[in-house]
Amino acid sequence: MALLRTKEIRAMDAAARDKRLRELRDELMHERGVAAMGGAPPNPGKIRALRKNIARIRTIASEETKSGRAPAAPAAAPESPRPAETKEEPEGEADEDAEEDKA
Numbered sequence: 001m002a003l004l005r006t007k008e009i010r011a012m013d014a015a016a017r018d019k020r021l022r023e024l025r026d027e028l029m030h031e032r033g034v035a036a037m038g039g040a041p042p043n044p045g046k047i048r049a050l051r052k053n054i055a056r057i058r059t060i061a062s063e064e065t066k067s068g069r070a071p072a073a074p075a076a077a078p079e080s081p082r083p084a085e086t087k088e089e090p091e092g093e094a095d096e097d098a099e100e101d102k103a
Contacts, residue, residue: 004053009060021057024050 009017028050034041041047 003049004056006056006060009057014061017057017061021054024054024057028054 004020012020028047031041031047031050035047
């Protein structure tokens with residue numbers, strides 16, 4: 001398990017990056033399972049390295065999405081602004097309060 005360099009990740013296309021991310025997540029799940037069962041992992045630093053690689057891939061993917069380099073998911077139509085809501089009391093409740101004040 002070698003560390004992925006930033007240059008290597010940036011050189012990947014989106015599909016390859018997603019595939020690699022899935023592989024790393026599966027491997028991390030396996031390593032965490034071994035640790036949870038009480039087994040001694042053959043490489044104690046592997047979990048940390050896997051987490052860092054996953055974080056690197058997600059960070060670079062996020063940066064590219066924000067900068068517009070990678071095609072993002074189709075944007076939904078913008079929502080129309082909601083009209084300002086007015087607080088109205090139901091008719092029955094307002095009349096009851098007025099009658100109590102008179103008494």
